[in-house]
Amino acid sequence: MIHTFKYCYAEWIESLKKTNLKDVTILRHKQRYEKYIAHSKWIEYELKDISLSIIEEWANSLIKDFPKLTTQEWSNIRSILRGVFHLALVHEYVSENIIDKIKLTSRTLAKKRNNARKKVFLLHEEFIILEECKKDFKDSGSFVPLAIQFNLFMGLRVGELLAIKWSDICDNKIHIQRQYEKSIDAHGNHCYKVVEYTKTARSGQEDSSDRIIPIPEKAQEVLDVIKELSEKSEYIFYQDGKLITTSMLNHRLYKYQKIRGISPLKSSHALRRTYASKLNYYGFNVKTIQSLLGHRNVETTYKYIFDLEEKDSLLSKLNSTF
Structure with missing residues (x-):
């Protein structure tokens, strides 16, 4: 051979x-x-x-x-x-x-520019997204805008968000211990499935993604609305006989951004970066942010933190500072 x-x-x-x-x-x-x-x-x-x-x-x-x-x-x-x-x-x-x-002698590899406008919802954009979510839910009754609202207040990985069960909640805290992930079925087609582990559980190291985190009041208000209206399902973000998917979240988010002129368009993962950046904006210690996000190392957390203000707002603050 x-x-x-x-x-x-x-x-x-x-x-x-x-x-x-x-x-x-x-x-x-x-x-x-x-x-x-x-x-x-x-x-x-x-x-x-x-x-x-x-x-x-x-x-x-x-x-x-x-x-x-x-x-x-x-x-x-x-x-x-x-x-x-x-x-x-x-x-x-x-x-x-x-x-x-291996040592590369060719030109430097391309680097992605970390432009905040592409990665997070700026403060005024977050307000717009929340407005659109409330309007959408009032008009459609869909739980998708509620899921978007909830994750702006929680900063979960989308797969973690969609796999939450009511039984994961106790004493105003939520246990993140599973995820809803894309897979391939027996016929080679894309599908989704819930798995009883989180992102870092596969590494053989400490599972930093399996964590218990507090639920802020605004997130709890969203849960209360869902609890009152939901079908009898063990899952929170479940409607019309099925779990909400990542593509459903992205479709709604893109729609809101196009309606209100937010550009460039940002996906549902931007909700998580926005959460991290907002905690940093209000003075949370980066190690605390790391723990809430479920990152194994703080270096990863720093990559999720961006400035949430427009350049004009920053200039105004600088002018008033000096």
């Missing part, structure tokens, strides 16, 4: 299916492999014959071929390479994993 990269990649993908890695994550690995790696000549080489120079030459060419390739996307590609070579190392097809030795 000749252990080529192509052969070991297929073996690696099969090994991932036996882990608790999400089906969607495995699908993304496959998509990136097809886009960036599958057409390379060296995947037909035996792994022990693939040198660091071959991989580095390919990697630098890749950056030239994909000028918008970001640091994050390169990291995702490298994860595939690292995984395949690690499997080969375990099976003694190679004597070392060369992937971490």
